[in-house]
Amino acid sequence: VAERCGFWLLEDDPYGELRYRGAPLPSLGSLAAERTLSLSTLSKVAAPGLRIGWVRTPPALRSSLVVAKQAADLHSSTIDQAAAARWLATVDLDAHIAGLRAEYGARRDALLTGLAAALPPGSVHNRPAGGMFVWARLPDGWDAEALLERALARDVAFVPGFPFFAGPPDRATLRLSFTAHAPDEIAEGLARLAGAWH
Numbered sequence: 001v002a003e004r005c006g007f008w009l010l011e012d013d014p015y016g017e018l019r020y021r022g023a024p025l026p027s028l029g030s031l032a033a034e035r036t037l038s039l040s041t042l043s044k045v046a047a048p049g050l051r052i053g054w055v056r057t058p059p060a061l062r063s064s065l066v067v068a069k070q071a072a073d074l075h076s077s078t079i080d081q082a083a084a085a086r087w088l089a090t091v092d093l094d095a096h097i098a099g100l101r102a103e104y105g106a107r108r109d110a111l112l113t114g115l116a117a118a119l120p121p122g123s124v125h126n127r128p129a130g131g132m133f134v135w136a137r138l139p140d141g142w143d144a145e146a147l148l149e150r151a152l153a154r155d156v157a158f159v160p161g162f163p164f165f166a167g168p169p170d171r172a173t174l175r176l177s178f179t180a181h182a183p184d185e186i187a188e189g190l191a192r193l194a195g196a197w198h
């Protein structure tokens, strides 16, 4: 089918609902439904370990994808799917996501407020409008994995950025999550991070 139609777009969008400022962005699937396979998951809005996702496909691809999924893992856990279906039937999803946005937005702000002071001078970071992470880059010559070792000794962690690179990795980059902890805990984590390189 793909050969006849030319190309497909694969949209992997687990974070689109978690937007803290600005108007919602249109999904690729809404712009080119006949060309797009849209993937998402309940992991980011229901429970991180749930690992129940879905794919919205053009009709011509659907049966092939079902076979491919069965070949990959037979099927997703029936019990987990039943729990997810039960949750979806009872929750007010829009209100639930609005609550996540408010809480995660405050946590994002807490991280952004203290981050510059917690990283070595000359570091830079983004100010994401959504999602769960802030990306930062240490000054030239710094290695985020080496900093992580010193941070772990103080019981605070981040994810070095280099494994995420498709091309030559930049070892000065790091990814910081802001969703798992309340603002006061984030402030404490940043104080520990600052102590790791001072």
Ligand SMILES: Cc1ncc(COP(=O)(O)O)c(C=O)c1O
Pocket (backbone or CB within 6 Å): 012, 013, 014, 040, 041, 042, 043, 048, 050, 051, 052, 053
């Ligand atoms: C970009 C991206 N896609 C897909 C997933 C998969 O989510 P899950 O396996 O939890 O359903 C994740 C989870 O971290 C992700 O970050």
